[in-house]
Amino acid sequence: MSYAYPVSKPWLxxxxxxxxxxxIASGWISSQGPEIKRFEAAFAEYNGVAHGVACSSGTAALTVALAALGVGPGDEVxxxxxxxxxxAWAVNYVGATPVFVDCGDDLNLDVTKIEARITSRTAVIMPVHVYGRRCDMDAIMELAYDYNLRVVEDSAESHGVRPVGDVACFSLFANKIITAGEGGICITNExxxxxxxxxxxxxAFTKDHSFLHKKIAYNFRMTNLQAALASAQLERIDEILSRRRAIEKYYDAALAGIPGVTLMPPRDVLWMYDVxxxxxxxxxxHLAENGVETRxxxxPMSRQPMYFDAGWPELKAAAFSEDGLYLPTYPELTEADQEIIVGHIRSFYRP
Incomplete structure (x- = not known):
């Protein structure tokens, strides 16, 4: 179905x-080429860290980060x-076990519930900055210090939020704040x-690039074409974030007070506008009939078929999943567009 107002689209x-x-003209179109190193260095510098490792997706970035930390069978994350x-799947991909912790009112990991889930098998805490809201990283890093754990930040939705963990992993999918079409990147100071x-x-090629492989590894490489696109997007990230901030501000003001709509806590950066x-x-x-796409x-992870054996606990995450959606959020969305979208919401709830 085609929408006049899609939930997301890249700004190219x-x-x-x-x-x-x-x-393309250079002939470097696969996983070799200057744009890859240029993007890795620029993205790391933008985030105030030393090293970037570009990958084929955000999921690949998480998987590589966990594997490089030595996480595997018998470990919990x-x-x-x-x-x-x-x-969660990235944890399974390396053979470890995901251990789930409920969210707080901001949709992020409830840090007050983490410690009770730590065991002798816990290796990593993986906070996710949901919809662009920064987790309470001070509390998470303190727990990691107390229990000698590593921290891998899932920053897929939060370009512009400075990381503090051992590794931060970003997605560059087409609906993310900046995009390579597909792709991801890990950043670290180590x-x-x-x-x-x-x-x-x-x-895991040997340094002489002979066909000897001493360990099982992955083909999770980014292409030079993807890196070129990502580099151009990174050059514009401040403009993109500013435009998204204006979209959030408009929605906040226009939706406030509409019966049936509950606003969510503020975001550190806007990925998707959630209500x-x-x-x-x-x-x-109603919105779909009027050309407005929503998601x-x-x-909750414990409600996913492959994790049913984790139980069926009462979850705040479940309550959010039953009545939450997000609205069109992309830089080219104008105030006139938003006025139309909000107008359709207002007309739906009009007495």
């Missing part, structure tokens, strides 16, 4: 065409109940860890 321009065109399932992540994402609504299915159908909130 002349600079993106220029750099991708230059990459603390993962939020409220997140995209890729967070040179040995960066070297190991780069080694594992590229099939809680009454009669969600009917509202979503539902994540479902």
């Amino acid at each position: 321009g002349d600079r993106e065409q220029q750099l991708v065109g230059e990459a 603390i993962v939020p109940e409220f997140t995209m399932i890729a967070s 040179p040995r860890l960066a070297e190991q992540m780069a080694h594992l994402r590229a099939m 809680r609504v009454e009669r969600r299915a009917q509202l979503q159908a 539902l909130f994540f479902k």
